[in-house]
Amino acid sequence: DTEVTQTPKHLVMGMTNKKSLKCEQHMGHRAMYWYKQKAKKPPELMFVYSYEKLSINESVPSRFSPECPNSSLLNLHLHALQPEDSALYLCASSLGAGGSYEQYFGPGTRLTVT
Amino acid sequence: AQTVTQSQPEMSVQEAETVTLSCTYDTSESNYYLFWYKQPPSRQMILVIRQEAYKQQNATENRFSVNFQKAAKSFSLKISDSQLGDTAMYFCAFGRYGGSQGNLIFGKGTKLSVKP
Numbered sequence: 001d002t003e004v005t006q007t008p009k010h011l012v013m014g015m016t017n018k019k020s021l022k023c024e025q026h027m028g029h030r031a032m033y034w035y036k037q038k039a040k041k042p043p044e045l046m047f048v049y050s051y052e053k054l055s056i057n058e059s060v061p062s063r064f065s066p067e068c069p070n071s072s073l074l075n076l077h078l079h080a081l082q083p084e085d086s087a088l089y090l091c092a093s094s095l096g097a098g099g100s101y102e103q104y105f106g107p108g109t110r111l112t113v114t
Numbered sequence: 115a116q117t118v119t120q121s122q123p124e125m126s127v128q129e130a131e132t133v134t135l136s137c138t139y140d141t142s143e144s145n146y147y148l149f150w151y152k153q154p155p156s157r158q159m160i161l162v163i164r165q166e167a168y169k170q171q172n173a174t175e176n177r178f179s180v181n182f183q184k185a186a187k188s189f190s191l192k193i194s195d196s197q198l199g200d201t202a203m204y205f206c207a208f209g210r211y212g213g214s215q216g217n218l219i220f221g222k223g224t225k226l227s228v229k230p
Contacts, residue, residue, distance in 0.1 A: 004158075033217075042205050042220035043159075056217060090159070099209025100147045100166070103218065105159040 003027075004106035006091050012112045015081060021109045023074040023091030029104070031097035032074040034066060035090040037108070043090055049074060050097035081113045116141045116208050120221035127196045128229055134181075135191045135224045137206030144168075145211035148182070148189045149218065154202040162204070165189065167211075196228045 035043035048056035094101035
């Protein structure tokens with residue numbers, strides 16, 4: 001199984017809502033990532049988890065809160081988002097957290113903030 | 115800090131022809147990894163090819179091959195016998211060797227259209 005799954009596929013939320021994005025992999029990967037991608041742009045790294053511990057936070061606003069309950073699951077909790085946070089949110093995983101490893105990407109959650 | 119530059123925002127090619135996408139990068143490190151990722155329209159990003167900097171031999175994967183010039187810091191992707199399914203955004207990415215910093219440095223991407 002070489003798949004990273006993400007739910008939901010689409011999400012529309014108001015600026016006062018609280019929602020969560022979910023990502024799952026069963027490849028035994030020990031590193032998991034959240035990226036934000038705007039249209040026609042490369043993915044921008046948000047967070048990296050290595051062995052279930054947060055190892056990189058790329059100065060992401062606190063309205064985004066990541067969580068890694070176990071080695072297969074990664075959540076991104078959203079609260080009080082702004083319209084400019086509308087984007088495709090990609091999850092990825094890799095065997096390890098070093099830069100040599102191939103990252104496997106999920107299909108993404110397309111988020112619209114109204 | 116590492117940077118990755120893709121100088122061709124958009125390219126097009128006729129089906130069955132060959133196309134080359136360019137990528138240059140800047141780093142002071144001697145060991146590193148380079149990747150080409152493909153993101154088809156509304157589909158997920160997948161790895162096309164991976165190159166280890168300390169290997170002189172250019173990586174190949176079926177119709178995809180790279181021209182890795184370490185001294186020139188150049189890493190171009192050649193797609194032979196282009197197919198309609200090759201239509202996608204292509205991102206060149208740099209990965210640091212070792213450590214726990216798994217973040218990739220992506221270029222801005224090249225949008226490739228394969229025309230019938």
